[in-house]
Amino acid sequence: METAHEAKGFGNFDDAAAYILQLLSKQIGINSLFIAKNDGETNKIIKAHNSSKSLVEEGSSMPLPQSYCSLSINHGPTPLIIEDVSASELTRSMAITKNYGQGTFIGVPVYYSDRTVYGTICGLDDQSHKLSEEDLSTFEMMSTLLTYVLELEKANQQIQTLTAPIVPVTKGVAIVPVIGEITASRAEVIIKHVLGKCSQESMDYLIIDVSGVLQINSTVGEYLLKLVNILKVIGVTPVITGIQPFMALKVPHFAAALKGVMIEANLETALKQLGFVLIKECKEKSDSH
Template identity: 30%
Template sequence: MKKQPSSETFQSLKKASEKVFDLITTHLGVQTAYVAKRDSHAMTVLSSINNKEELVPEGLEVEYSGAVCRVVISGENNTLNSSNLEKDELTRELEIANDLKMKGFLGVTLRDDKGEVFGTLCVLDQEEKNFSEEDVEFLQSIANVLSYLIELDHTQFNMALLNVPILPITEGVSVLTLQGIVDEDRAAKLTADVLNYASQNSIDYFVIEMSGLVVINNEFPYVVVEIIQALKVMGIEPIMTGITPSIAMQETGTDALQKLDVKTVSSIEQALVHIGFKLIES
């Protein structure tokens, strides 16, 4: 299970889930409860409680194709209710179910306020358990409360990064550091601020540093391509740096960037060397 954004980003969700885990495990008579976040290739456990042995540790990552949570998200009503995962035809072939000796299991899908799948809220036990419809409704009601905190965490994450960080290096050269999640609202502000700054300050080179960019749901923020196109039309040379593996794996975005024939370097220092600066070690 991956972290996009990192698990530290979802502190409100993490703290709230920890507080209700005692209530959940007591009410449903299970030994473990956890919240997991879905990414493009994996599920990550953000928080968990294990009343006996540690079955599901925080930070556990499971490839999405082999995760029980995948069955929850794709299941009828986006839930999974199983008295014994080791015998259930939907899960008995999953390695993790057998490794952890999972039997009684109940999981519901967590969504954000826009209805997009965020992850799962699940409980499990090493003994067989028969969960009722009332149990399912109870766990879903908890998930509905937690969904509001997902949006709160996203908002706080973006608010901290709302200002467009442009750093002037010298006359005609500036650095744009892209950080966090770039949603539609932030994309519009980002584009306007960058292009206005470039025109007002007679910029010749714009270094775009991307190591802090967060890719959500395997979707590269296309606004980056649009900004680069606009800068080139304005006669400004964009130079990209800080491309992380998660960014490089986005075929749609990287294909578009390659067609733009943009200079790409490994660091801001290398970008400055390309521009013509001589870096002197002190």
């Protein structure tokens, strides 16, 4: 229960992965612990924790079929334990086995909630290592915890994207209402979301409305400026609306850096500047009947 409680405080999957490996290292004496991600072809080490020897390098990758992780995935959801990689029929002929002598490997797949494979959580040593039933249970529990964190991160990204939806106004014109507190991580999600939409649809103007932003700091200001500059590069004219007085006070260079960018007080004036006239049609419709 304590571990699950800690997971809720993680900033992202990388934070959770690092914490879990540290926790495993304290409980299990195996030299190297790592979490790998694969796309069906390549196995990449996302996080690694080495105790006395650097057997696994974080950030390294290799073809999935040449890795021990592929054996773990093929084995299924229960831990795969190979007490001596030089003697096992599964590993003795593999090229990487020469690096680990009579070492020990343990691996458990990490799944998304729909049971598709994210990757693996593994332990590796170049010395023989005896794993207890409790060790195996701990590995399984950590795999389940990582699934939980993966789903939390996915849900969080969806929420962040939904709080900055792209609303089409007419052909070539759309609005992005940015709402709530903007953090650096959320700003990154918004930028990726906006650029993805702009690449899919032909867009001439994108109105970025920040009237719903609760807080802003220099870091967030830089991200917004980055978005504005990227839009210019890809041929989309940015329009900023809703800049509040507290923004100008808290990030003095923000408004100055937007020199040359179309800035309007609100959405209505921005749309008028772009050639739109907002009218109430209710009366006209009622008169026509």
